[in-house]
Amino acid sequence: MKAVVCQDAQLRVEDLPEPVPEPGQALLAVERCGICGSDLHMRHHCGELHAVGRKVGYGHVLPVASEPVVLGHELCCEVLDYGPGSERRIKPGTRVVAQPLLRLGQEIHLAGLSPRATGGYAERMLLQESALVPVPNGLPADLAALTEPMAVGWHAVRRSEIRRKDVAVVVGCGPVGLAVICLLKAMGVGIIVASDFSAGRREKARQCGAHVLVDPAEGSPFAPRPGEAFIRDLPQLLELSLGTREKLGKLPVPWHAAWRLVERLGVGAPKRPVVFECVGVPGVLQQLIDGAPLMSRIVVAGVCMQVDRFEPALAIHKEIELRFVFGHSPLEYRDTLHMIAEGKVDCAPMVTGVTGLAGVAESFDALRDPERHAKILIDPRRIGGLAAA
Structure with a gap:
């Protein structure tokens, strides 16, 4: 053969x-x-x-x-x-x-x-x-x-724990980034931001379901947009923390009990984007840590084959969450195939x-x-x- x-x-x-x-x-x-x-x-x-x-x-x-x-x-x-x-x-x-x-x-x-x-x-x-x-x-x-590359995207999306009301930022619109965008669209995520230097890839991202297209040579995928309320510096976070404590202190119940109830209900938490790194080139991860709002979750799906460096102290002070993803499970693979076959993923x-x-x-x-x-x-x-x- x-x-x-x-x-x-x-x-x-x-x-x-x-x-x-x-x-x-x-x-x-x-x-x-x-x-x-x-x-x-x-x-x-x-x-x-x-x-x-x-x-x-x-x-x-x-x-x-x-x-x-x-x-x-x-x-x-x-x-x-x-x-x-x-x-x-x-x-x-x-x-x-x-x-x-x-x-x-x-x-x-x-x-x-x-x-x-x-x-x-x-x-x-x-x-x-x-x-x-x-x-x-x-x-x-x-x-x-x-099915296989789309299952890689589905695994990344599932591991991100993104919700429909979250903002997704996909950095890099090669095959991995496009797969992630397709699956985010299938999930019904309301705002999908796609960032790539290539005009051709940005157009592919639009066809796959991205709502906002960004050329990083001209702007940041993290630029403020109407309706977003991300925390962008430490003073904002301190104000949210102390301000919430002061507001809860005025209630007729102990403030700490009210705080625990709010956490249990999943409301009041700081808003943050979920960022998908789909480039796999040295330096990109540090750029995302530099530019992302505080509390951001970064899901690393791009495969960087060289040793890379980033600034842990900055990631700590911004409380950036890093998740690295690889491959897919047999169930994710099977489910991806059926989502494609049923027209849920284009x-x-x-x-x-x-x-x-x-x-x-x-x-x-x-x-x-x-x-x-x-x-x-x-x-x-x-x-x-x-x-x-």
């Missing part, structure tokens, strides 16, 4: 042996595979990813630059067959998506991120049978293949191109231009290179 192999930062189409499923494994024909930011990182920052993997007990599974690996984990496939002794609950011919998981001996490998588990830049691949999720409602392969604007295996290297280069592309899908059955979606 044909596949795109990445080795020493080079991408080339090769003929590889046909994969043979073992017990519990499914043989799949790849219909679409998205090119993920992780794939771009893997090509040029394989060593850094390997080093991070070692720190979480997974480095021996991830490749080094000299090892050949078939990338691709944003998948939509057709079931062809199963290994001996498999449950076979999903019939061959069924369109499926799946978290890219494959058991090899006692280890679970991430398909597309392991030299031993072929990813979706190939005509065929293996995945664990238990990871397969049938695609409902006749959802086209182009949209079904977005992620179609994200797809900007499609290519055959021969055009993967060209597509990697094209993704450097944020004005042209957001998400490029690989169709291994397609003859030819990159074309607009």
Whole structure:
């Protein structure tokens, strides 16, 4: 079978042996595979990813630059067959998506991120049978293949604990930021602010559901807007604290009892935005700590591959809350697929191109231009290179 192999930062189409499923494994024909930011990182920052993997007990599974690996984990496939002794609950011919998981001996490998588990830049691949999720409602392969990146967005939104009445600020409108915006819109969040230097990405953010578009070269995503009541300096916070104490002290009940009741009811708390960092470049986190209002919650979804620095004392004095997010659970993955299939999430604007295996290297280069592309899908059955979606 044909596949795109990445080795020493080079991408080339090769003929590889046909994969043979073992017990519990499914043989799949790849219909679409998205090119993920992780794939771009893997090509040029394989060593850094390997080093991070070692720190979480997974480095021996991830490749080094000299090892050949078939990338691709944003998948939509057709079931062809199963290994001996498999449950076979999903019939061959069924369109499926799946978290890219494959058991090899006692280890679970991430398909597309392991030299031993072929990813979706190939005509065929293996995945664990238990990871397969049938695609409902006749959802086209182009949209079904977005389940994985959209599930990353859904996990970030869920971990943020954002509420509909909150203000969301999405910094960086690449594929991760656009996925977050789509899911925030599906949740019904009332105000979604999208910030990016690229006019093309800002337009994609608008199509995905952002209400306010900001070019950070011209203004701040944290600029005051009518109706907002964020705390922007320490004197404001001190006034809120002491002022509340004085007001409650005038009630015919002990002030501390009234304060506890107010907290229990969830009212009176300082308003703050929920900020999604979706850039992954050194210095951005410090910029957000500098600019965000007091009490802000920052959810870090962008993958920064370099060592970064920020000012803890400033974050402490502003009581900034940092949350780092990664991946998704099987339930989040399944629910994301069904939200797309039921029309609750419109992620179609994200797809900007499609290519055959021969055009993967060209597509990697094209993704450097944020004005042209957001998400490029690989169709291994397609003859030819990159074309607009």
